[in-house]
Amino acid sequence: MSIDKVAQLAGVSTATVSRVLNGNPGVKPATRDKVLAAIAACEYQPNLLARQLRTSRSRMLLVLVSSITNPFCAGVVRGIEEEAENQGYHILLCNSESRLHRESAYLQLLSGKVVDGVITMDAIDCLPGLTTLIGNAPWVQCGEGNTGYNASSVTIDNHAAAVSAIEYLSQKGYQRIAMISGDLRYLYSQQREAGYRAARGAAWQAVARADGLEYQAGYQAMAELFSGDEKPDAVFAISDSLAGGALHYAHERGLRVPDDVAVMGFDGVPFGAVTTPPLTTVQQPMHQLGVRSVQLLMARIDNPQSEPVDEILPWEIQRRGSA
Amino acid sequence: MSIDKVAQLAGVSTATVSRVLNGNPGVKPATRDKVLAAIAACEYQPNLLARQLRTSRSRMLLVLVSSITNPFCAGVVRGIEEEAENQGYHILLCNSESRLHRESAYLQLLSGKVVDGVITMDAIDCLPGLTTLIGNAPWVQCGEGNTGYNASSVTIDNHAAAVSAIEYLSQKGYQRIAMISGDLRYLYSQQREAGYRAARGAAWQAVARADGLEYQAGYQAMAELFSGDEKPDAVFAISDSLAGGALHYAHERGLRVPDDVAVMGFDGVPFGAVTTPPLTTVQQPMHQLGVRSVQLLMARIDNPQSEPVDEILPWEIQRRGSA
DNA sequence: CTGAAAGCGCTTACAG
DNA sequence: CTGAAAGCGCTTACAG
Numbered sequence: 001m002s003i004d005k006v007a008q009l010a011g012v013s014t015a016t017v018s019r020v021l022n023g024n025p026g027v028k029p030a031t032r033d034k035v036l037a038a039i040a041a042c043e044y045q046p047n048l049l050a051r052q053l054r055t056s057r058s059r060m061l062l063v064l065v066s067s068i069t070n071p072f073c074a075g076v077v078r079g080i081e082e083e084a085e086n087q088g089y090h091i092l093l094c095n096s097e098s099r100l101h102r103e104s105a106y107l108q109l110l111s112g113k114v115v116d117g118v119i120t121m122d123a124i125d126c127l128p129g130l131t132t133l134i135g136n137a138p139w140v141q142c143g144e145g146n147t148g149y150n151a152s153s154v155t156i157d158n159h160a161a162a163v164s165a166i167e168y169l170s171q172k173g174y175q176r177i178a179m180i181s182g183d184l185r186y187l188y189s190q191q192r193e194a195g196y197r198a199a200r201g202a203a204w205q206a207v208a209r210a211d212g213l214e215y216q217a218g219y220q221a222m223a224e225l226f227s228g229d230e231k232p233d234a235v236f237a238i239s240d241s242l243a244g245g246a247l248h249y250a251h252e253r254g255l256r257v258p259d260d261v262a263v264m265g266f267d268g269v270p271f272g273a274v275t276t277p278p279l280t281t282v283q284q285p286m287h288q289l290g291v292r293s294v295q296l297l298m299a300r301i302d303n304p305q306s307e308p309v310d311e312i313l314p315w316e317i318q319r320r321g322s323a
Numbered sequence: 324m325s326i327d328k329v330a331q332l333a334g335v336s337t338a339t340v341s342r343v344l345n346g347n348p349g350v351k352p353a354t355r356d357k358v359l360a361a362i363a364a365c366e367y368q369p370n371l372l373a374r375q376l377r378t379s380r381s382r383m384l385l386v387l388v389s390s391i392t393n394p395f396c397a398g399v400v401r402g403i404e405e406e407a408e409n410q411g412y413h414i415l416l417c418n419s420e421s422r423l424h425r426e427s428a429y430l431q432l433l434s435g436k437v438v439d440g441v442i443t444m445d446a447i448d449c450l451p452g453l454t455t456l457i458g459n460a461p462w463v464q465c466g467e468g469n470t471g472y473n474a475s476s477v478t479i480d481n482h483a484a485a486v487s488a489i490e491y492l493s494q495k496g497y498q499r500i501a502m503i504s505g506d507l508r509y510l511y512s513q514q515r516e517a518g519y520r521a522a523r524g525a526a527w528q529a530v531a532r533a534d535g536l537e538y539q540a541g542y543q544a545m546a547e548l549f550s551g552d553e554k555p556d557a558v559f560a561i562s563d564s565l566a567g568g569a570l571h572y573a574h575e576r577g578l579r580v581p582d583d584v585a586v587m588g589f590d591g592v593p594f595g596a597v598t599t600p601p602l603t604t605v606q607q608p609m610h611q612l613g614v615r616s617v618q619l620l621m622a623r624i625d626n627p628q629s630e631p632v633d634e635i636l637p638w639e640i641q642r643r644g645s646a
Numbered sequence: 647c648t649g650a651a652a653g654c655g656c657t658t659a660c661a662g
Numbered sequence: 663c664t665g666a667a668a669g670c671g672c673t674t675a676c677a678g
Contacts, residue, residue: 050671090417
């Protein structure tokens with residue numbers, strides 16, 4: 001079932017078979033039909049590996065996420081897959097769990113020509129060696145805008161969004177606004193926390209850092225915020241998942257949301273619409289983040305000389321019942 | 324940066340370079356060192372495509388899931404990735420959204436030798452053409468045990484688990500136990516619904532079919548169950564996500580859970596631990612489902628003549644506050 | 647419009 | 663222990 005068999009069957013050269021396979025216009029209809037018949041007859045399936053080796057184009061993209069269970073990541077990945085499909089690309093998803101070993105194993109596929117480019121959603125700054133593995137291969141950072149690399153990026157303005165979230169809470173009359181922050185190796189954590197501090201200025205502040213991205217971490221951080229003497233009357237969490245854990249803590253302690261304590265999230269993931277009460281949050285354009293990442297990556301693949309671009313997408317505050 | 328360059332640099336043949344690259348023992352230490360030095364000197368990176376073409380082994384696995392945002396799928400995928408990594412394999416995740424076009428595009432990678440085998444988590448029965456695309460390639464079904472294919476499978480006993488869930492609710496004293504079922508194209512939906520009906524026997528029954536896998540669908544189904552005259556006092560949902568939507572409906576209507584209505588889920592995904600109240604559910608061995616899928620697939624890859632095996636894993640009822 | 651031939655970058659019998 | 667050579671299955675100038 002190789003191209004040679006087809007050529008034999010059709011009584012033409014392999015070059016001709018290849019031409020009809022690739023839709024090359026310069027083939028006489030009669031011969032094309034002969035070839036097509038032969039292809040059907042022997043149920044020929046092209047060996048993509050050979051094609052990729054020859055053309056040095058795999059039409060595959062590597063996507064590095066820290067956690068696939070993170071609904072924000074999942075939302076972005078959907079956007080990536082959709083646009084990749086439009087462009088005739090397949091994606092190879094690496095759920096790194098931030099494990100260096102696994103990430104570098106996948107990045108080897110880049111230098112090994114198995115993929116044409118990579119989209120990273122992880123904190124790349126603190127993963128030494130990875131950037132050298134990527135080298136000058138087409139690369140876009142999604143959700144993280146670390147500078148100093150030969151990479152494009154697509155993000156939102158995390159600082160501004162955090163400032164705006166705090167202002168929203170202030171306008172609602174909340175006084176003691178605390179924050180559940182996250183892993184500061186991520187640029188977005190730094191930026192959102194900085195936004196919180198900037199917005200608070202000289203006002204009352206309290207920050208608890210969640211250990212991880214899961215609900216449980218949000219629950220713990222909330223407990224920490226409520227362990228002191230001065231309880232917050234509002235909490236701004238760096239992600240909806242963490243906010244979900246915070247809500248759980250509030251319910252468990254009999255705190256009414258938003259009357260006793262308001263909770264505000266970040267991301268705008270689906271489950272935020274069905275929490276009790278539904279979560280007020282900063283809605284990120286997840287789908288569009290994915291779509292634009294692919295488009296910027298394609299630009300780099302098609303023209304490696306082109307300048308990397310840093311794109312910033314809009315966000316909006318989604319008002320629901322929790323704050 | 325091909326093997327030829329390295330060979331030249333080291334003053335040996337390409338065969339020798341290949342041998343040290345592959346850890347072939349029959350190489351004189353002195354020459355091995357020369358080669359290693361040359362590899363380092365020119366920062367040689369092997370072209371994996373060429374290697375794969377030559378050896379007809381890609382060490383990549385295709386994983387077809389219907390929805391990556393489904394936390395049950397995500398949990399299984401983590402198990403898959405972990406075991407794949409142990410075996411030196413990479414995975415290619417296809418988030419099909421049950422779209423035939425996308426699934427067949429990915430399955431082409433199978434016939435195209437880009438992947439060595441496939442794990443499907445989707446309802447394959449009703450996707451005509453896909454099974455012929457798979458042909459006799461190494462294949463295992465995970466979570467779905469359709470028979471009649473040349474595939475291994477790993478599942479739980481969905482019927483028994485559903486029966487047991489209903490018995491649990493009965494023993495708790497609930498009388499009018501309803502069910503939120505799902506898409507009957509999935510075998511697991513059929514099996515769990517059949518288990519429900521078998522367990523109820525002549526007792527009061529009500530089934531609402533959720534339209535989709537998201538919270539929202541569970542909310543709608545719950546609304547449907549409560550629209551009639553005879554309200555249920557307990558609801559068994561076919562998945563935790565759907566149960567989450569049901570909980571939301573209950574809260575919205577001021578129904579106390581589990582006093583006014585009990586809610587029981589299925590899957591045992593992480594967020595079930597932080598709902599209000601936490602979700603009583605049937606815990607599936609997600610991680611192990613993934614691990615065993617990979618192992619069974621490896622068996623088929625290493626020995627295509629081996630018989631497919633159908634493996635059934637244990638489940639358990641996870642008691643929490645909602646029922 | 648079509649074919650003969652080279653080549654993508656590896657690995658692997660086969661000799662020696 | 664090492665090398666020359668064939669070959670994996672394609673595509674693509676280059677002729678004609």
